[in-house]
Amino acid sequence: MLRAFLIALTGLLLALGHVATASSQESTPAPRELVIGTKQAAPFAIKGTDGVWTGISIDLWQRIAEKLNLKYRLVEEPNVEGLIEGTAAGRYDAAVAALTITGPRAEIIDFSQPFYRTGLGIAVSLSAPARWSAIVNTMMSFGFLQAVGALVGLALLVGLMIWFFERRRNEHFGGGARGIGASIWWSAEAMTQASTGVRSPITFAGRTLAILWMAVSIIAIAVFTAGVTSALTTRALQGAVNNANDLASVRVGAVAGSATIDYLTDQRIKYRGFPTPPDGLKALRAGEIDAFVYDKPLLAWFVLQDYSSSMEVLDIVFDPQNYGIALPLGSPLRKDIDVVLLDTVHSDWWKQTLFRYLGER
Structure with missing residues (x-):
């Protein structure tokens, strides 16, 4: 009887174990x-x-998903703001594109390590x-106006000093406003090496100052002329924009809502x-900007695909940025x-991917 009882108890325990295992398996949700x-x-x-998605970020996400055994589906958003807001609100488990990691964005979403x-x-x-456009842009530049102001200021200062030295002994420079005007005119004449018959100090x-002023003005005019000539030649050969500093004096276009705006x-x-970038590039081709x-890699791609014969991307990079995968907070x-x-x-796969899309080794 004891043996029969033990056999029955063992069978009961095994049955309960199978039921518990089955129940546990049924309660585990599918990924x-x-x-x-x-x-x-x-x-x-x-x-x-x-409708198939490819690209550097997409290929990277697919590889990550394979490594982590993640099931997913891609949902397209028309703009970056939609991706950021959707991720912050939890509509997306992640956002993958060319998303720049910025401080304001990091306040409402998390980012992966930069890739x-x-x-x-x-x-x-x-x-x-146009030549006239280059000349006008140069003449209106801050550097040009600053140089002109410096020359005019020096001419006025020398003219006033000549009047001060000559006003009592030289009747041509004597008097009030008439004498000051004659002195300034003489100063301008000496600076430009022109001769209009104005009497000398x-x-x-007065004569010592005149000699110094003639020598200094020759150098000043030569430097000024060389600077203007160089600026006009540079603009004629290279265009009005050569670096980020030139953006302040030209018509600039950018994608609304992008990190470029910041x-x-x-x-x-x-x-x-x-x-969108194509809209901005069309405006550039039409001369509206x-x-x-x-972002340089994206910009280079658009220009290479559709505008290689009409525009170029300058060989400069500024305002460094990092791309990352966006995730909801926590x-x-x-x-x-x-x-x-x-x-x-850090793998060879990544090097091959960059080379396939960007030609980067």
Whole structure:
């Protein structure tokens, strides 16, 4: 009887174990399908005509998802603001495109480790600017006006000093306003090496100052002329925009809502906003703006695809930026994604990916 009781008890325990195991398996939910936001930002996120997504960021996410056994589906957003807001609100489990890591964005969402370091670039038209336009731009530049002001100021100062030395012994420079006017006119005449018959100083101090002024003015005029000639030649050969500092004096375009706007605003550079990069590049080609500023790799891609014969991207990078994967605040995926991402960007696969899309070795 004892043996029968033990056998029955053992069978009961085994049965209960199977039931508990089955119940546990039934209660474990299947992995949830993640919703991943993206937007077209070639060459980082490219949507083909068949609806299939490719690109640097998309390929990177696919590799991460494979490593972590994540199921997901891509949802397209028309603009960056939609990606940021959707991720912050939890509509997206992650956002993958060409998203710049910034302070304001990091306040409402989390970012993965950076996977691409770049900066802003400038696209300009290859059409040579009109000569009159180059001359006007040079004449209105701060440096030119500053140089003219310095020359005029020196001429006025020397004229006043000549009047002070000559006013009592030289009747031509004597008197009040008439004498001051004659002195300033003589100073301008000496500076330009022109001769209009104006009498010269006769006092020792006046003649000494005149000799010094003639020598100094020759040098000043030569330097001024060389500077203007060099500026006009540079603008004629290279165009009105050669670096980021030139943006303050030309018509600038940028994508509304992009990180580029933060830079232009901080630098007090006036700009015209466009919905997309192609819209801005069309305006550049039409002559409505003089320069278009955007993330350099994206800008280079657009120009290479559609505008290689009419515009170029300057060989400069400014305002360094980092691209990352956006996640909701406190996302449990962040650490796992960072681990795989860091391993990936130091692999040969990543080097081959960058070379395939950007030609970078």
